[in-house]
Amino acid sequence: MSIVIKGATVVSTYGQRQMDVRIVDEKIAAVGVDIATPADTIVDARGCYLLPGFIDAHTHMELNNGPGTASTADNFTTGTIAAVAKGTTAVIDMATPDRGHSLQECLATWNNLAAGKSSSDYSYHMSLIEWNSQLAAEIPKMAAQGITSFKMYMAYDNLRTTDAEIYAAMCEIKKVHGMLGIHCENGDLVNALQAQYLANGLTAPKYHALTRPNQLEAEAINRYLTIAALADLPVNIVHLSTRESLAVVRAARARGQKVYVETCPQYLLLDDHYYELPNFEGAKYVCSPPLRSQQDEQALWQALEQGEINTISTDHCDFNFHEQKFIGKDDFTKIPGGMPGVETRPELIYTAGVTTGKISVEQFVGLLSENIARQFGMYPQKGIIQVGSDADLVIWDPQQTGVISAQTQLQNVDYSAFEGFKTKGAARAVYLRGQQVAAQGQLLVGQQGKFIARHGSDYHLK
Template identity: 50%
Template sequence: MSLLIKGAILATNPEVGPTDLLIDEGVISGIGQIRTADQIVEAYGNIIFPGFIDAHTHLDMDTGKAHTSDDFYTGTKAALVGGTTTIIDFATQEKGESLMDAIKVWHQKANGKSCTDYGFHLAITDWNEQTGKEMLFIKDIGVTSFKVYMAYDALRVSDDILFEILQAVDHIGGIVGCHCENGDLVKVLTQAQKDSGHFGPRAHAASRPDIVESEAIGRFLDIAYLAGTPVHIVHLSTQKGLEAIERAKERGQIVYVETCPQYLILDEHAYQLKEFESAKYVLSPPLRTKQDQQALWQGIHTGLIQTISTDHCAFNFATQKRQGLADFSEIPNGIPGIEHRPQLIYTYGVDKGHISLKQMAELLSTKTAKLFGLYPAKGTIEVGSDADLVIWNPNYETKLSSTTQVQSVDYTPYEGLCVKGRAEYVFLRGEQVVKEGKVINERKGQYLFRGPSGNIE
């Protein structure tokens, strides 16, 4: 059955004016002035975005201190409400576990539960001769992006191993993303806060100053320079980190950069709240200064930052975050965001004049699809592409609240913020899954076999 969406503005090409889209068998089959179809959706006055892609989520994940409150059902349902039709989650290898087994575990978590299409990055924590041999098989099952950590003892790899991983991933046409924080400095500075009698959540930010990020970014980029490989910086939060990236690009390196809404909208004042409230904002990297915010928006404007994902890692405040009531280092690290990203970026990006509609489509969809081997099936509005489409109502206004959200967590770090616009209707491979801001079809997500990663052009 054919479906015709009539009269919306294409975010990817807004200058052409109101346009019609024809959908057949789950893909876009026509763009232009189209008269009729089996089913017609009137979209005049609205904007059509390609389905948004969130390439940084942590669903159904055990950190050793707590288990994330959103699994693949609740998390992707929340994503869908916001207009996100694809996620890429981090399948994390446990010490002693094979890479293939890690992927199998994450398939079990997602299969039959996900409301969005989904893929996996593979976080490598235990590199040895055997895991090195597995890399070709990992490519064959559609995983072409990887992650390494420079912090957290249970996750991080040494610089020499990092060098080996970069070369191995490049050999299979993949890319490595990195959590860039100097883990040794974090440990020393965390203990220094405690020795000074600082055990509350505001000490979290003090234990992770901006130089902890920028040093790690610089070192990671130096290692990548020696390895001769393109790389991906995840959740960039600081001006100093951006400056390290600029220096690397000036010497000819290929560096792709992601930031997140929290670093563009929230700031360090969140750590000055009364009592234990600031624990809601304990995440790594922590929130930064308004100057850092401005630098990141400028980085988006100049193209140094290409994508915006969420790092959605949700823990309930009333129970899980309170594990660190007596010691900030025991507070589970992470905040929710998978549901509200599009509204936040539309409000604080498009509506405030930082970015255009087309740039929003690129930052939240197109460039992510290109970087991670999903384009042109995902991330664009073209004939032959999957009909993952968001009909966006630009006139809708609301206040964000934990009482009305879908994500399975008892707070939102954006509580009370006024936002504009919403995903009025959402289509996943041509099937309507959201109507008037409500999910009407669940668990329709499919695993995505991805091609080579690491080229955004």
């Protein structure tokens, strides 16, 4: 099976050039000017960009929030259809073990959720919600099975560990050249503020944001980076959202520390005014960290322009507004946290970032694909259009326009956080390992996603 895609502008972080690309079976077989046809299929992609398939390194496709809420609205089946239809050909989901259970059991659970159901390729970050010698011994076993990234928490009482436990985990992760990402908020102080607000009868969604102020994120990031410096481990900060946090990162980098920063579309495009919406609609935007001020948004865009933010993923974790979010109608702390996003990231960031000139199309490719592949040990299999790489490709039409709406979305949830947002630029065709899986934003064939066995992070090199 061979396909030649002709005439598109091929983009990587290094630059762009009009070239043809030949796909043979699952791989890219040739990249060059005027590649000779014939092929089984010839695709005319003039006027379009050809981009490496986007990777979303932060999803919760099937998170069980415990009794009362039930699972997220999307699961691997529906969530990855939404992903791949719009150009995201790989996801790294957050796998979270139950307390007292092994990482190996958790890996088996997540494989059950994804295998045979996922329409994108997939892997997982393994969460460490406690720490002991058995878990330490499992880190190299995880790495041997292709799980080379880990997630920890500084907030949420059921998930967070102590600073000493984080340090101990870092020392083990370092041995396998793994990448750690931490949810950075000061959990003790979040708890204290929540109790204080509730005691004063302040129960509306807007108090979600007021009980998780900027400083609590910046303080936790500072502590995280202090621990990482002790362990001499390059680390990732997931969903960074404030200008104070950026200042902490800059100071650490100035000291020579390797720090990688993820942000998400909601922190770039939405602000805390959404919490004021009437009829409990503010609950749609309850996520942690919360939406921030317009000043924070601007600071994040500046950081993107200057290359201080390395990746944009979504933290896709969606609960239906009716039924699920309403559980917190009388108590904002009971609103299940998170919002949909895996479907809309490419169009949102292209529209708000590239068409406005804030970031280049090369930066766009880095933020949504190449940097993620390098950071999480799947480069050059993923994240680049070059000979030998998986043929995960997006023919991106920069002229195509659209409007984001819950009515038309593929995400299996009853609202969109970006309702009415006008987009410019969209995936015209999406290929996963050489097979065209989507056209014009709709799935053609599904459930062919494979587990990606990852190596250590490129960021341990040099």
